[in-house]
Amino acid sequence: MKINQRNNKIESLYIHIPFCNNICTYCDFSKFIYRKDWVDKYLRSLKREFLSYNINKNEIKTIYFGGGTPSSLTCSQIRRLLLIFKDYLKIAKEITFEANPESLDVKKLKLLYSFGVNRLSLGVETFNPDILRELNRKHTNTQVKNIISKARDAGFKNINIDLIYGYKSQTLADVKKDVEEVIKLNVEHISYYSLLVEEHTKLYNQSYKPLDDDTLRNYFDYIHQVLKKNKYIHYEVSNFAKKGYKSEHNLTYWNNQQYYGIGLSASGYIGNVRYKNTNNLMKYFSNQYKYSEELVDIKDDLTYYLMLKLRLKQGFNKDEFKNKFHFDINTVEPLLNKLENHKYLHNTNNQISLTYSGMMILDDIVSELLLEIEKNYFI
Ligand SMILES: C[S@@+](CC[C@H](N)C(=O)[O-])C[C@H]1O[C@@H](n2cnc3c(N)ncnc32)[C@H](O)[C@@H]1O
Ligand code: SF4
Numbered sequence: 001m002k003i004n005q006r007n008n009k010i011e012s013l014y015i016h017i018p019f020c021n022n023i024c025t026y027c028d029f030s031k032f033i034y035r036k037d038w039v040d041k042y043l044r045s046l047k048r049e050f051l052s053y054n055i056n057k058n059e060i061k062t063i064y065f066g067g068g069t070p071s072s073l074t075c076s077q078i079r080r081l082l083l084i085f086k087d088y089l090k091i092a093k094e095i096t097f098e099a100n101p102e103s104l105d106v107k108k109l110k111l112l113y114s115f116g117v118n119r120l121s122l123g124v125e126t127f128n129p130d131i132l133r134e135l136n137r138k139h140t141n142t143q144v145k146n147i148i149s150k151a152r153d154a155g156f157k158n159i160n161i162d163l164i165y166g167y168k169s170q171t172l173a174d175v176k177k178d179v180e181e182v183i184k185l186n187v188e189h190i191s192y193y194s195l196l197v198e199e200h201t202k203l204y205n206q207s208y209k210p211l212d213d214d215t216l217r218n219y220f221d222y223i224h225q226v227l228k229k230n231k232y233i234h235y236e237v238s239n240f241a242k243k244g245y246k247s248e249h250n251l252t253y254w255n256n257q258q259y260y261g262i263g264l265s266a267s268g269y270i271g272n273v274r275y276k277n278t279n280n281l282m283k284y285f286s287n288q289y290k291y292s293e294e295l296v297d298i299k300d301d302l303t304y305y306l307m308l309k310l311r312l313k314q315g316f317n318k319d320e321f322k323n324k325f326h327f328d329i330n331t332v333e334p335l336l337n338k339l340e341n342h343k344y345l346h347n348t349n350n351q352i353s354l355t356y357s358g359m360m361i362l363d364d365i366v367s368e369l370l371l372e373i374e375k376n377y378f379i
Contacts, residue, residue: 010270011061012252013088015046016263017081018068018281021103025136025206026164028198030265030279031068039077041285042264047084049262049289057087062094062249065117071099075107082115089116094248096121096160101139101147109147109154119247120151121160121191127181128174131167136202141181148185158245160189165219166210167195175219179226188245192223193238217360224356237311237359256301256308265291272296298325302373306366315346315353325377332372339365 019034019042032038063085073081082089089095096119097112104122112120126132127141151159161182165175182190195210197203211219224234232240236254239247252259261268265279278284278291296304302325309316321329329336329352336352339345344358344365358365 008258009059010055010258010260011059012249012257012259013055013060013063013085013092014249014259014261014263014266014268015050015063015065015085016068016261016266016277017065017070017073018042018264019072020067020069021072021100022136022138023202025134025202026195026197028201029068032281034069034072036074036077038281039073042281043077043080043084045285045287045289046081046263048287050084052289053260053262055088055260057091060088060092062096062252063088063092064096064098064249066096066098066121068098069100069103069123070097071103071108075111078108078111082112082117086115092116094119094158096247096249098123100137101143104147104151106150106154109151109156113155118156119158119160120156121162121189122147123162124182125162125164126167126174127178128170131170131174134167145185148187158189159187160191160247161185161187162191162193164193164195165223166216168209168211170211170219172219172222175222176226179223183226183230188242189247190227190232190240191238192220192227192240194220220360233313234356235313237362251312254308254312256305262289269296301325303366303370306369307362310352310354310362310366311359313353313359315351318350318352321352327373327377329373331376332369335368335372339368 016030018031019039020031021034023031023033065081070078095117097117098121100123122144124144125135125137129140132139148159163178163182165178194216197208197210227240228234231242233243234240235246236250239250241247258269258271260270261277263277264281264284265277267274267276272295273293274296275293276291277289294300305316305324318329321327336345336347339358340347343355344361346353346355354362354365
């Protein structure tokens, strides 16, 4: 398939590093146990793939090193990785590096900071040692605290913590403890996910049953309420940030904007094509990067637009919607009114956005909207 017309600038670049020191029981992301020779080979392929795009360095505003565990690489491998993107790192505004607390140290922190990395994203998941053990996570709470303090000393002013709720044995008291602990760490950003039991994971094979929907909702209501009280803005379904610290990179995805994705299993969106890279490491080593490409027609684009934009507290702009899809969203006013009466949606002169209750049933609302728009538009 031919990738054509890049509309507007592409301002974001995602780089996947598929190596981890150990494999967590819940994770179905593309990753392998760290092997030095594989990482060395991988860095060569990654560089070739990156150069094949010929990306204009002045356009890139956000860069995200995700995984896998980028911090599982040795210092000299991290240096080689960063050298590939050196010129881009000098110009981009937000550069995130995902890390596991136990595989970071002062040397790596200083190295990252010296290359321009200015945002750290730490996978913490929970502060409960028993649950951490069940998940096969290897860090301790003391390591989390220490590494944050060392990151601050190294100069990092923007730190995210990933947490998960909904473990089968988790009580509301456990959730309260996790929220209390994360608030104490005073980080700028918190991603709080509900546990997904994905196929091909150890949890799935153990027939792990997560908590029921009502309990999950009850827990998230608590998380939402306490984080809000502590000045974290709930700006996306699973994400909270202090003022001025939203994840600019992830906003690219949620705003349905284009981005480059490189590395094993990475996805990207260029022009009218959304693509996915192979998750076969041997193929990737032999420079066969692509796995699939999806041509995005106007109907697909509309689906992505609603699915992604309505994840955001600010929703979407009615004029932008009209210009993009040549359809006035007010045409489906009866449905908008119904959703508004149920307190699921805000409908102002300019914007459509979901309330907190609406966000909690996002998929249902998007399906209803799409059906109604289709009745009036596509047929
Ligand atoms: C894929 S990891 C990569 C970063 C790093 N290796 C780590 O573990 O933190 C990014 C985050 O995805 C989230 N995650 C992964 N699998 C998940 C699942 N099955 N359910 C909910 N969240 C998940 C975790 O919060 C994790 O921190
Ligand atoms: S959650 Fe992070 S550390 Fe655990 S297996 Fe997945 S990518 Fe690796």
